[in-house]
Each structure stands twice: as C-alpha cells, then as structure tokens.
Amino acid sequence: MADDRRARTxxxxxxxxxxxxxxxxxxxFAVPWHPRMNVISALMEIQxxxxxxxxxxxxxxxxxxxxxxxxxGSCTMRINGRVRQSCxxxxxxxxxxxxxxxxxxxxxxxxxxxLVVDRSRMFEDLKRVKxxxxxxxxxxxxxxPRQSPESQEQTYPLSRCMTCGCCLEACPQVNPSSDFVGxxxxxxxxxxxxHPNGKMHASERLEAVMxxxxxxxxxxxxxxxxxxxxxxxxxxxxxxxxxxxxKHMLLGWLLK
Amino acid sequence: MAASKSLVRSESGKVRRVIVVGGGLxxxxxxxxxxxxxxxxxxFSLVPVKRSHSVCAQGGIxxxxxxxxxxxxxxxxxxxxxxxxxxxxxQPPVKAMCDAAPSIxxxxxxxxxxxxxxxxxLLDFRRFGGTxxxxxxxxxATTGQQxxxxxxxxVRRWETVDVEDDRGExxxxxxxxxxxxxxxxIGLVTDxxxxxxxxxxxxxxxxxxxxxxGDAVCLATGGCGIVFGxxxxxxxxxxxxxxxxxxHGACYANGExxxxxxxAIPGADKLxxxxxxxxxxxxxVWVPRDPKEQRxxxxxxESARDYFLEEKYxxxxxxxxxxxxSRELFKKCFHEHRGVYNRESQRNENEVYLDVxxxxxxxxxxxxxxxxxxxxxxVGEDPFVNPMRxxxxxxxxxxxxWVDFDRAANGSLVMGSPRNQATSIPGLYACGEADYQxxxxxxxxxxxxxxxxxxxxxxxxxxxxxxxxxxxSAWDMPSSLFEKAEKRExxxxxxILALDGAENPYALHDELAHTMLVDCTIERDxxxxxxxxxxxxxxxxxxxxxxxxxxxxxxxxxxxxxxxHLRNMIVLARVIALGARNRDESxxxxxxxxxxxxxxxxxLRTTMAFxxxxxxxxxxxxxxxRAVDYTLLGQRVExxxxxxxxxxxxxxxxxxxxxxxxxxxxx
Ligand SMILES: Cc1cc2nc3c(=O)[nH]c(=O)nc-3n(C[C@H](O)[C@H](O)[C@H](O)COP(=O)(O)OP(=O)(O)OC[C@H]3O[C@@H](n4cnc5c(N)ncnc54)[C@H](O)[C@@H]3O)c2cc1C
Ligand code: SF4
Numbered sequence: 001m002a003d004d005r006r007a008r009t010x011x012x013x014x015x016x017x018x019x020x021x022x023x024x025x026x027x028x029f030a031v032p033w034h035p036r037m038n039v040i041s042a043l044m045e046i047q048x049x050x051x052x053x054x055x056x057x058x059x060x061x062x063x064x065x066x067x068x069x070x071x072x073g074s075c076t077m078r079i080n081g082r083v084r085q086s087c088x089x090x091x092x093x094x095x096x097x098x099x100x101x102x103x104x105x106x107x108x109x110x111x112x113x114x115l116v117v118d119r120s121r122m123f124e125d126l127k128r129v130k131x132x133x134x135x136x137x138x139x140x141x142x143x144x145p146r147q148s149p150e151s152q153e154q155t156y157p158l159s160r161c162m163t164c165g166c167c168l169e170a171c172p173q174v175n176p177s178s179d180f181v182g183x184x185x186x187x188x189x190x191x192x193x194x195h196p197n198g199k200m201h202a203s204e205r206l207e208a209v210m211x212x213x214x215x216x217x218x219x220x221x222x223x224x225x226x227x228x229x230x231x232x233x234x235x236x237x238x239x240x241x242x243x244x245x246x247k248h249m250l251l252g253w254l255l256k
Numbered sequence: 257m258a259a260s261k262s263l264v265r266s267e268s269g270k271v272r273r274v275i276v277v278g279g280g281l282x283x284x285x286x287x288x289x290x291x292x293x294x295x296x297x298x299x300f301s302l303v304p305v306k307r308s309h310s311v312c313a314q315g316g317i318x319x320x321x322x323x324x325x326x327x328x329x330x331x332x333x334x335x336x337x338x339x340x341x342x343x344x345x346x347q348p349p350v351k352a353m354c355d356a357a358p359s360i361x362x363x364x365x366x367x368x369x370x371x372x373x374x375x376x377x378l379l380d381f382r383r384f385g386g387t388x389x390x391x392x393x394x395x396x397a398t399t400g401q402q403x404x405x406x407x408x409x410x411v412r413r414w415e416t417v418d419v420e421d422d423r424g425e426x427x428x429x430x431x432x433x434x435x436x437x438x439x440x441x442i443g444l445v446t447d448x449x450x451x452x453x454x455x456x457x458x459x460x461x462x463x464x465x466x467x468x469x470g471d472a473v474c475l476a477t478g479g480c481g482i483v484f485g486x487x488x489x490x491x492x493x494x495x496x497x498x499x500x501x502x503x504h505g506a507c508y509a510n511g512e513x514x515x516x517x518x519x520a521i522p523g524a525d526k527l528x529x530x531x532x533x534x535x536x537x538x539x540x541v542w543v544p545r546d547p548k549e550q551r552x553x554x555x556x557x558e559s560a561r562d563y564f565l566e567e568k569y570x571x572x573x574x575x576x577x578x579x580x581x582s583r584e585l586f587k588k589c590f591h592e593h594r595g596v597y598n599r600e601s602q603r604n605e606n607e608v609y610l611d612v613x614x615x616x617x618x619x620x621x622x623x624x625x626x627x628x629x630x631x632x633x634x635v636g637e638d639p640f641v642n643p644m645r646x647x648x649x650x651x652x653x654x655x656x657x658w659v660d661f662d663r664a665a666n667g668s669l670v671m672g673s674p675r676n677q678a679t680s681i682p683g684l685y686a687c688g689e690a691d692y693q694x695x696x697x698x699x700x701x702x703x704x705x706x707x708x709x710x711x712x713x714x715x716x717x718x719x720x721x722x723x724x725x726x727x728x729s730a731w732d733m734p735s736s737l738f739e740k741a742e743k744r745e746x747x748x749x750x751x752i753l754a755l756d757g758a759e760n761p762y763a764l765h766d767e768l769a770h771t772m773l774v775d776c777t778i779e780r781d782x783x784x785x786x787x788x789x790x791x792x793x794x795x796x797x798x799x800x801x802x803x804x805x806x807x808x809x810x811x812x813x814x815x816x817x818x819x820x821h822l823r824n825m826i827v828l829a830r831v832i833a834l835g836a837r838n839r840d841e842s843x844x845x846x847x848x849x850x851x852x853x854x855x856x857x858x859x860l861r862t863t864m865a866f867x868x869x870x871x872x873x874x875x876x877x878x879x880x881x882r883a884v885d886y887t888l889l890g891q892r893v894e895x896x897x898x899x900x901x902x903x904x905x906x907x908x909x910x911x912x913x914x915x916x917x918x919x920x921x922x923x
Contacts, residue, residue, distance in 0.1 A: 019811040038524065044525060050805055059808065060814070064303075065491055066307050066490045068528070069529075069634075087526075113812040123304065140362075143362045147377050148373065152371070159370050
C-alpha cells in the first residue's frame with residue numbers, strides 16, 4: 001500500500017504565458033506524489049525537474065508565493081476553475097483521482113508571466129478610499145481610545161483582508177468595461193469608518209466610493225463572499241457602506 | 257552637508273532621497289520615522305510590502321503595560337529578555353526597547369490595530385515564553401498581519417504626501433515615499449572611501465538593473481531561515497540582501513545563533529508554525545507514557561500522558577524559552593524514541609502532542625482562531641477535538657548584520673545618534689530581523705515584532721541625523737560612480753544567465769538545507785560540524801556548475817534570480833556553521849553536547865565575521881575579528897566584541913524555579 005502511494009503521479013495542466021500581452025498556451029506535467037502535497041510543493045517539483053508529461057524540457061513554471069500559510073495573499077490563482085490560494089490547495093483534497101489539476105492565472109489582472117499577475121490596482125484603490133487612520137504622528141501620545149470587545153470582534157475580521165483579489169476575480173461587475181472598485185476596497189471603507197478615530201474622516205472615504213466606479217457599481221451577485229478565503233462579510237460591508245453613502249449624499253445635499 | 261546647500265534638492269535639481277530596503281515591520285517603521293523627520297524615501301521590496309514575511313507573526317507583541325496588576329514593568333521585561341538570551345545581548349539597546357514598548361503598543365492601537373480587549377475596553381495581554389507575566393498584546397492570532405497592515409496603511413498615506421522643499425513649498429510630482437515593489441536590491445554602491453552611496457536594484461518584472469543614489473541606505477530585509485530549507489519562514493527569507501552587504505564588507509554578527517521553534521507542523525513545502533501563544537493560553541505539550549500507545553491522542557487518558565515540560569520545569573512549564581523546549585522535544589523524539597506512535601508507518605514519528613482540547617471553545621475561537629485554522633487547513637484534523645501533532649522547526653535568526661549603538665549615561669540609548677543601528681559600512685544601516693542587536697543567544701517569543709518596530713524607530717532618526725551631517729550628498733556625486741556599480745551588477749547577472757552546468761540550483765539548495773538542518777541546529781557536534789563545513793565547500797564549488805533553469809531576457813526570470821539567492825545562502829551557511837564550530841560552549845540556542853556549559857570567561861562575546869572573497873576561483877572564507885572599527889562622519893569608532901552587561905549581571909539560567917528569570921519578579 002505504502003509503495004503504491006509512492007508511485008502515484010499527479011497530473012497538472014498549466015496555462016502559461018511568456019510575458020505581458022503575449023498569447024497563453026497550455027502545458028501538462030506529471031509530478032510524483034508526496035505526503036502532505038499541495039499545489040505549491042507540486043510546482044516546486046517542477047522547478048527541480050522542469051520536464052513536461054511528454055518529456056519536453058521547459059523553463060519551470062513561474063508563480064508568486066511568500067508565506068505559504070494563506071495570510072499574505074500572494075499565491076492566488078485559478079485552480080480547477082475556482083480562484084483561491086495555491087498554498088492551501090491540498091492535492092489529496094482537490095485531486096483525489098490524481099488530477100489533472102488545472103492552474104490558470106487570475107483573469108482580472110494583467111499577467112506578468114505564467115501564473116503571476118499584477119494586482120497594483122488594488123493597492124491604488126486603497127489609496128483612493130483613504131484606507132488609513134489619520135495619525136497625528138508616531139510619537140508618544142498615550143493610550144488609544146477604549147474599545148469594547150464587541151467592537152474588536154466586528155473590526156478584526158474586516159481587517160484580515162489580504163488584498164488577494166479573489167473577490168475581484170469572482171465579481172462579474174469587475175471587468176474591462178467597468179471601473180467598479182470591487183468589494184475589497186469598499187469593505188476597507190467600512191473598517192476604517194467603524195474605528196473611533198477613523199470615524200472622524202468617514203465622509204472623505206464615503207465620498208471616494210460615491211461616484212463613478214463606487215459602491216453603486218455592485219450588481220449583488222454575491223460571488224465575493226463565496227470566494228473570500230478570510231470569510232469577510234463582503235455583502236454586509238457593501239450594503240452598509242452603500243447605506244452610509246446614501247445617507248451622506250442626502251445629508252450633504254440638505255446641508256448645502 | 258554644507259549649510260548653504262538645500263537638504264531637499266540636489267545640485268542638479270533632484271529630490272535627495274534615502275533608501276530603505278525592505279517593507280516588513282522594521283522597514284515600514286523606519287520609513288514612517290523618516291517621513292516625519294521630513295526625509296523623502298525610496299522604499300524597495302521583493303514583493304508588495306503588504307505581503308512581507310511579517311504577516312506570518314501570530315502570537316503577539318510584548319509590552320509591560322501591567323494591565324493585569326501583576327507588578328510587571330519595563331525593568332522586569334529587560335531582565336527577562338536578557339536572561340532568556342543567555343546574556344549575549346548588549347543591554348542598553350534592550351533597555352531602551354523595553355522602556356519604549358508600552359508606548360509602541362499604544363501607537364499601534366492609535367493606528368487602528370484591532371487588538372483584543374479586556375471587558376473594560378483596555379488592551380488585553382496574554383502569556384508567552386520565558387516570563388510569568390501577561391505581557392503580550394495580540395490581535396487574534398494574526399498579530400503580525402495586523403501590525404504590518406497598520407504600518408502599510410500609514411506608509412500608503414505618506415505615498416500621497418508631497419515633498420516640501422527647504423522653504424516649505426511643494427515639489428511637484430514628488431511624493432514623500434516612492435515605492436519600488438518587485439524590485440530586488442542586489443548590491444551596494446560605495447565610493448572610494450567606502451561610504452555607502454546607494455544601491456543597485458533589479459526590476460523583477462523585466463530584470464533591468466538600475467543604480468539608485470541614496471544619502472543613506474537601510475537594510476530591513478528580514479531573516480535567513482530558508483538557508484535551512486523548509487522552516488517556519490516565508491520563502492523569500494533567503495537572507496540575500498544581508499549576505500550581499502556582508503560580501504560587500506559589512507560585518508555579520510552572531511550568525512551561529514539560529515532559533516528553532518518547538519512547535520511547527522511538518523509539511524512538504526513549509527513547516528507551518530503553531531504559535532507559542534497556544535501554550536500561553538494554556539496549551540499543553542505531552543507524549544504518551546507508553547511509546548507503543550496505539551490509541552488516538554484524544555483517547556489517551558490523563559494518567560497515561562507524560563507532560564514532560566511541566567514535569568521537568570515546574571517553574572515555567574510549557575512556557576520555558578524556545579531553545580529549552582526545542583531541545584526537550586528533540587530529546588524525546590530522537591534520543592528516547594518517544595515521539596507519537598503512528599500505526600500506518602508502524603514507528604514512533606518525530607512528533608509530540610500540543611493539546612488545547614481541554615480549553616473552552618469560545619476562548620480558543622476569540623484568541624487563537626488564526627493558528628488553529630492553519631492546523632485544520634493544512635493537516636485536515638480538527639484541533640478543537642484532536643491534540644495537534646507538532647515538531648521543532650527553524651524559525652528565527654538572532655544573528656544578523658552587526659550594528660552599533662550609542663550608549664547613554666543612564667544605560668539606555670542616545671536617541672538620534674547616527675551610531676545607532678549603523679553597520680560597519682558608513683551610511684549603511686540595518687534593522688529588524690536582519691540585524692543582530694536585541695535577542696542575544698535566544699529570542700523570547702513576541703519580542704521580535706517589538707524589536708523590529710523599536711529598531712525602526714531608532715533607525716529613522718539615526719539616518720536623519722547622518723544625512724544632515726554627511727559631508728557630501730550621494731545626489732551630488734558623479735554619475736560615473738553609479739554607472740560603474742550598475743555595470744558590475746549587469747555583468748554578474750549576465751554571467752548567471754550564461755550558466756549551463758549540470759547542477760539544478762533548486763536541488764543543490766535542498767542538499768545545502770538538508771545538511772544545515774540535520775547537523776547545524778538543535779545539537780551541534782564538532783566532528784559533525786566539520787562534515788557540514790566540508791559539505792558547504794563542496795556545494796559552493798558545485799554551485800559554479802549550475803545550469804540556470806530560465807534564460808529569458810527582458811521579462812520576469814525567477815530561475816536566474818534564484819541562482820543569486822542560492823549563492824548568497826551558501827555564503828551565509830558558511831558564516832553560521834563556522835561560527836557554531838568555533839564557539840565551544842553552550843549558550844541559548846547554541847548547544848554542544850561536548851561543551852554543555854556556558855563559558856563566560858571565553859565566550860561572553862559577540863561573534864564578528866567579515867567576508868574574505870576567494871581569489872582565482874577558490875572558495876570564499878570567513879575572517880573572524882575581535883573588534884570592528886569604522887569611520888562615521890569623520891570620526892573613527894572602535895567597538896570590541898565584549899558584551900555590555902552593565903545593567904543585569906550574568907548568572908546561570910534556571911527555568912526550573914518560578915521567577916528565576918528576573919530578580920524583580922515574584923514567583
Ligand atoms: C510563523 C512566524 C510567526 C512569528 N510570530 C511572531 C510573534 O508572534 N511575535 C513576534 O514578536 N515575532 C514573531 N515572529 C518573528 C517575526 O515575525 C519576524 O522576525 C519579523 O516579522 C521580521 O520583520 P522584518 O521587518 O525584520 O522583516 P520581514 O517582515 O521579513 O520583511 C523583510 C522585507 O525585506 C524585503 N527584502 C528582503 N530582501 C530584499 C532584497 N534583496 N531587495 C528588496 N527587498 C528585500 C522583503 O520584500 C520584505 O519586505 C514570527 C515569525 C514566523 C516565521
Ligand atoms: S476581501 Fe477577501 S477575497 Fe477580497 S481581497 Fe480581501 S481577503 Fe481577498
């Protein structure tokens with residue numbers, strides 16, 4: 001039994017692309033199975049033996065990874081059609097029949113090479129919505145504001161967003177012909193507007209998501225919550241920011 | 257700089273920037289302090305800074321706020337840190353760090369870190385290793401992620417702030433922070449006097465190589481755990497930048513002190529950490545009393561369990577420092593063959609139980625969810641029900657680039673002194689896990705996030721002072737200086753692209769990592785270390801005959817990049833293994849079965865290593881010295897390898913007794 005398992009090979013079908021704007025093409029690999037194998041360790045095997053299933057010597061597959069414990073967001077890709085992190089994709093779970101495991105880069109961001117995409121737009125969006133506390137400075141100013149355990153329990157899950165892009169990938173409203181900012185940044189607006197100090201600048205953040213490409217762009221498909229690996233209540237966030245934005249618009253108009 | 261000149265604009269009208277390499281906690285804190293001092297920064301990182309290794313930290317950050325009224329204080333924190341580090345750390349920087357810790361945690365709180373709270377709405381604290389106090393602030397069990405995000409947000413804000421010139425007018429198009437993410441620092445630029453004037457970096461998206469001037473350079477490039485292959489570290493932690501600086505002439509200190517964390521999950525690509533906070537919240541380590549015990553962990557009755565840490569160390573129990581816990585686990589598994597018995601493999605595996613099944617589910621969910629999730633995701637077992645199976649893994653480097661400090665009369669640091677965090681190359685600074693400064697021979701849990709932030713707070717002002725006083729700005733140097741450095745690095749990279757030998761670089765790294773992991777971690781035997789050293793030389797030699805796995809030009813090329821990292825890792829491996837071979841004593845994480853005692857008479861000193869490049873195709877070597885001297889802003893500074901132990905007198909470590917780690921603490 002043990003020997004049988006050692007002889008197993010896992011089939012991988014990987015979409016490759018040599019550089020930005022170049023055409024994609026597929027390659028297949030057969031990698032020896034090992035215990036506790038995940039998609040990352042399968043890709044690492046290809047680095048050591050960069051040969052396709054048909055025996056052709058190729059350059060190893062290029063992909064991005066850092067922490068390998070699903071907390072940095074780097075290694076996000078489409079695996080068997082579903083967007084997720086590749087480190088937590090355990091081979092025995094996703095390919096009980098030994099594959100093929102299909103790997104593709106995310107489709108909503110420009111490809112850099114093979115499975116690596118450029119998600120800079122997400123970081124730019126964080127700038128746009130001012131996802132920060134307006135700190136007076138890092139000098140000593142004593143303790144921060146008191147907060148109840150309940151408020152921490154509300155904000156902590158929102159604060160775990162690792163800018164991985166799964167929610168944008170899954171969202172039908174995020175596409176080349178729309179400039180919808182996407183669920184992640186909107187949820188950050190909610191996070192900072194909940195903080196006792198962050199609240200003081202809530203209107204700036206709301207205004208940032210009020211216009212073109214803002215919270216109104218959500219089509220309520222609810223795909224984002226399905227794919228968010230951190231189980232962030234994105235639909236709630238969008239609804240709550242949407243309500244606040246409407247309120248702000250009305251009040252802002254009344255006050256004028 | 258001459259007073260008549262602009263501090264902001266160079267003679268040719270460019271904005272004078274300094275360079276920070278690394279966007280983990282240490283680098284980002286340095287950037288914030290520099291911006292607050294009005295110094296524009298170029299920030300380089302291998303990966304988008306939000307994805308830096310600091311996100312991995314789970315358990316928390318230490319600060320003696322004494323919320324629980326236990327009598328904790330920064331003085332106790334200092335004593336316990338120094339004691340935990342087996343007295344190898346210079347004490348003034350540690351004192352300054354511990355004194356500042358409460359204000360650092362308060363600052364993080366103001367930045368919006370969602371720390372766990374007490375019912376009164378104050379910061380909650382939990383226990384960690386090497387102390388009896390509740391000293392560790394935490395945000396669930398993803399504290400590092402939360403801290404990194406808070407700093408990342410502040411730095412993003414600085415990315416939107418305009419540079420102001422000497423008269424306070426905005427400089428169009430120039431922001432305080434310019435981020436260069438997916439850029440790798442590959443070399444330093446130094447002038448004829450050996451002063452650091454900038455870096456050479458490579459754009460990882462297209463592999464172009466560019467030299468950047470900087471009035472000072474700070475390396476906040478993290479640790480080097482990947483030298484040991486699979487570890488708790490992120491895959492980018494190859495120590496490549498520190499190694500490059502060392503090869504450029506910077507001193508590397510205490511390289512042999514590598515921390516092995518007692519509790520990680522064995523894995524094929526990574527050994528994922530199960531944080532010490534699990535034991536801080538009451539998790540217990542045990543093995544079955546009967547080595548042939550066949551029942552699943554949860555079915556083994558209390559009387560048949562051996563809680564070996566609690567038994568041997570009644571004072572600190574499961575929270576003895578990591579070096580001690582790791583050695584005990586190793587002994588149980590390797591020497592006594594008492595690891596958990598596995599029915600499938602029919603042998604005692606190198607695993608012990610880490611058990612939280614007796615703790616209330618609600619507490620676990622509020623305080624440890626992040627860690628327990630990792631276990632569940634990657635092992636596929638529910639840790640709420642089944643005791644987790646864990647084994648030690650390489651975790652942290654106490655050693656790193658040697659940095660200086662300026663001691664104040666009160667035993668703390670002279671803040672704003674350009675000597676603080678200065679490496680032996682003038683103009684080059686280092687902070688975070690990349691430096692060697694705060695943890696001696698063994699780091700206490702939750703002290704690293706603190707030391708990264710503190711070192712950043714010290715480095716920012718140190719660089720600001722250096723920049724103000726440096727005789728000539730890098731931005732006024734002739735362009736030939738940078739062109740030369742650029743050419744040097746281009747040539748080196750082209751040479752890598754031309755490598756067509758038979759050795760696969762990834763497989764060669766596996767070999768290096770294997771020998772380092774098996775023979776140069778928890779127990780170090782001199783005869784075995786000689787073999788390790790011979791193996792390193794063999795690998796260094798073979799590394800010249802690797803074949804680059806990717807020859808792509810003008811686009812992302814991880815294969816060529818990896819060859820560079822591999823070479824730099826081999827250089828660090830030599831420093832680590834030779835340091836271990838030389839140090840004939842046992843201290844903290846460095847343990848020799850032949851010399852089980854600490855030897856203060858001969859070895860209460862910092863290991864200081866310099867690089868000796870091999871001539872004519874020979875391998876490189878290491879030159880160990882007893883003092884570093886360097887010239888900073890025209891002044892010659894000499895620092896001996898003696899450790900400053902003026903604040904807490906060295907005494908033997910004894911964790912059997914409660915309260916032994918500090919005189920101020922009551923057991
Ligand atoms: C699993 C795990 C859990 C931990 N938990 C805790 C904890 O609970 N409490 C605690 O106190 N400590 C903990 N630690 C230790 C702590 O996380 C690290 O020591 C700390 O985060 C290091 O931070 P840093 O800023 O020095 O470096 P890092 O966060 O490693 O950042 C290094 C930066 O340098 C960049 N870089 C590196 N080389 C180059 C180059 N050549 N060119 C350009 N950029 C480069 C990287 O891109 C990155 O941005 C833990 C460590 C691990 C592995
Ligand atoms: S909200 Fe979830 S899916 Fe979207 S970027 Fe953040 S972590 Fe990823």
